[in-house]
Amino acid sequence: MSELHVPAIDTVAIDAVLAALADPIRLTLVRALIAAEDWTCGSDVLRSTGITIGRSTLSHHLKVLREAGLIQTRVQGTRRLVALRHDDLTRRFPGLLELVAPPAAAPTEPGTSTPTA
Amino acid sequence: MSELHVPAIDTVAIDAVLAALADPIRLTLVRALIAAEDWTCGSDVLRSTGITIGRSTLSHHLKVLREAGLIQTRVQGTRRLVALRHDDLTRRFPGLLELVAPPAAAPTEPGTSTPTA
DNA sequence: TCAAATATTCGATGCGCATCGAACATTACG
DNA sequence: CGTAATGTTCGATGCGCATCGAATATTTGA
Numbered sequence: 001m002s003e004l005h006v007p008a009i010d011t012v013a014i015d016a017v018l019a020a021l022a023d024p025i026r027l028t029l030v031r032a033l034i035a036a037e038d039w040t041c042g043s044d045v046l047r048s049t050g051i052t053i054g055r056s057t058l059s060h061h062l063k064v065l066r067e068a069g070l071i072q073t074r075v076q077g078t079r080r081l082v083a084l085r086h087d088d089l090t091r092r093f094p095g096l097l098e099l100v101a102p103p104a105a106a107p108t109e110p111g112t113s114t115p116t117a
Numbered sequence: 118m119s120e121l122h123v124p125a126i127d128t129v130a131i132d133a134v135l136a137a138l139a140d141p142i143r144l145t146l147v148r149a150l151i152a153a154e155d156w157t158c159g160s161d162v163l164r165s166t167g168i169t170i171g172r173s174t175l176s177h178h179l180k181v182l183r184e185a186g187l188i189q190t191r192v193q194g195t196r197r198l199v200a201l202r203h204d205d206l207t208r209r210f211p212g213l214l215e216l217v218a219p220p221a222a223a224p225t226e227p228g229t230s231t232p233t234a
Numbered sequence: 235t236c237a238a239a240t241a242t243t244c245g246a247t248g249c250g251c252a253t254c255g256a257a258c259a260t261t262a263c264g
Numbered sequence: 265c266g267t268a269a270t271g272t273t274c275g276a277t278g279c280g281c282a283t284c285g286a287a288t289a290t291t292t293g294a
Binding site for chain 2: 014018021022024027047065093094095096098099100
């Protein structure tokens with residue numbers, strides 16, 4: 001079991017983070033990971049969003065997010081477990097995760113509307 | 118004198134804001150406007166950044182920023198004065214401006230590292 | 235009314251990026 | 265060792281977007 005390389009959080013620029021979050025699919029993935037709050041299988045977090053894309057495309061987006069410093073990846077058997085770098089991001093960019101967090105983040109109210117533009 | 122139309126701040130989605138800030142030139146313009154803190158001539162704020170692009174390109178970027186809810190424009194004679202929607206943005210997206218603010222914006226502490234990639 | 239200054243709009247162009255499918259890699263399990 | 269499962273890499277493709285130049289407003293001032 002090993003960890004895929006990620007940039008040190010101090011070397012991560014907000015410019016790269018914003019560029020990574022510009023893509024709607026990557027933004028959705030990050031939001032799902034914020035909600036997950038723990039290691040998750042990459043393809044599972046994709047399925048949880050309802051988005052349907054090819055495996056290679058998902059792999060590409062996860063790579064972009066990893067190299068942008070947003071997520072980390074752990075190899076477990078034939079699977080890849082991904083997780084948001086929650087602590088690192090909160091320390092380096094306070095307020096960032098709250099900013100991109102799901103707009104209707106009401107855990108006790110699943111029926112709320114999601115005014116995502 | 119008139120004001121160009123801007124979207125109501127409540128209708129602005131963070132998704133659109135992030136997409137607008139993904140472009141390096143637009144990000145630079147926003148940072149210059151944060152530093153300006155007041156109405157500024159569009160071409161002046163461009164010159165202050167040192168970026169050299171055509172007039173039409175600048176006009177395009179300002180339009181994107183305006184429609185994304187980040188700036189507002191006032192017509193004064195043959196000029197266009199632009200300003201960041203500072204209060205609106207702070208109210209709707211707390212922490213956003215601090216996040217994208219110039220990395221080395223420490224007036225009293227010039228010794229901090231500037232990890233701009 | 236004409237000319238100058240400033241900015242927008244329009245059409246075209248080129249590049250970057252998201253996407254896909256196929257081939258390859260890695261690990262688990264029989 | 266061979267097969268299945270998962271994921272990455274590679275090459276190609278298509279679209280969106282940033283960019284530019286020319287043409288077009290709009291306002292000012294002589």
